[in-house]
Amino acid sequence: DAKTTQPTSMDCAEGRAANLPCNHSTISGNEYVYWYRQIHSQGPQYIIHGLKNNETNEMASLIITEDRKSSTLILPHATLRDTAVYYCIALLSGTYKYIFGTGTRLKVLA
């Protein structure tokens, strides 16, 4: 599975969009990009995933660059409850052996 790189931490003002980048420059054509988040002392929560097209659901949007070497998770209107560690994972199709990187610690400020 491709290695992913994320900034260690980010702050975002409440109500503003939070844009979390992820670099996966060695991703292969059949590796998906998954995003999870972990709120303190809980298990990771699924957010969104995509292959090459941009994706949107009720939680977030995922923007994947045309060359697939990077992606951005967008929380359109961040709330205090979005404070968490966000993990970007590149995963081979049909496999579930997730290898977590260090993630980005997002702090939403009032």
Place this chain on the structure above:
Amino acid sequence: GAVVSQHPSRVICKSGTSVKIECRSLDFQATTMFWYRQFPKQSLMLMATSNEGSKATYEQGVEKDKFLINHASLTLSTLTVTSAHPEDSSFYICSASLDSSTNEKLFFGSGTQLSVL
């Protein structure tokens, strides 16, 4: 979505005792479950892959005799920390896949905080 239940959520034990953690898929059958360990302010580290009806596959550096994994049914996997010591104190998390032939997401339990005195 699918639910994975992990029990207990918190356990405190004396050094030298064994502790069993259960991971159940409540509304689906999981042929494969995964166990992770997480130390404070660190990322999740994959410990082992648990396959129903067969031996678990352990990641490099994880002692299989120390961390016993049993996946006796399609809805239950257990992790037993044998002869626990203070350095085993950690947050343990399980996850289960819904179907290995699709790209459905992996579902995680809520974790177990183990404290060894």
